[in-house]
Amino acid sequence: MTNSYTLPARRPATGQAHAAHAMDMIFIEGFVGDTVIGIDEAELHRPQPLEIDVHAGVPHARACDTDRITDTIDYGVVTERLRRLLVVHRLALLEAFAEAIAEILIVEFGARWVRVKVVKPRKFSDVRAVGVQIERIAPEAETPRPGHSAAVVQLLASGMLPGKR
Secondary structure (H helix, E strand, C coil), X not given: CCCCCCCCCCCCCCCHHXXXXXXXXXXXXXXXXXXXXXXXXXXXXXXXXXXXXXXXXXXXXXXXXXXXXHHCCXXXXXXXXXXXXXXHCCCCCHHHHHHHHHHHHHHHCCCCEEEEEEXXXXXXXXXXXXXXXXXXXXXXXXXXXXXXXXXXXXXXXXXXXXXXX
């Protein structure tokens, strides 16, 4: 008996609406790192721990079909990016820090949807944790309207320039 496994043939989506919303989730939970962040004077002079959870949605990751890490979001690379952000950021609020993470995942890693949770554990002696959780959706790529470019060229060729009389 062999221990080999091959990927099954990809099944087509069962309807266009389902295909448009199907997301594969790449996640990192419980990432811990130290950074200087906060608004209280005591927080601004020494690093404190943050716990970060990241969920990133990608439309049916090609890696499901190819089995190649280059066809998905590599969470090893994401964790390295989070470590770098902890060192270089100059933000005061967890909200802004979570927003920076969301933007990195969308812009640098191509996520279509993200949920980011950033927690300060034991910020107060009588509270287990405080923090923020945000969700963001990548902006849709602008697609030119059919015939729009041709209409603009036609107007320019006819001498009808916007703003000229």
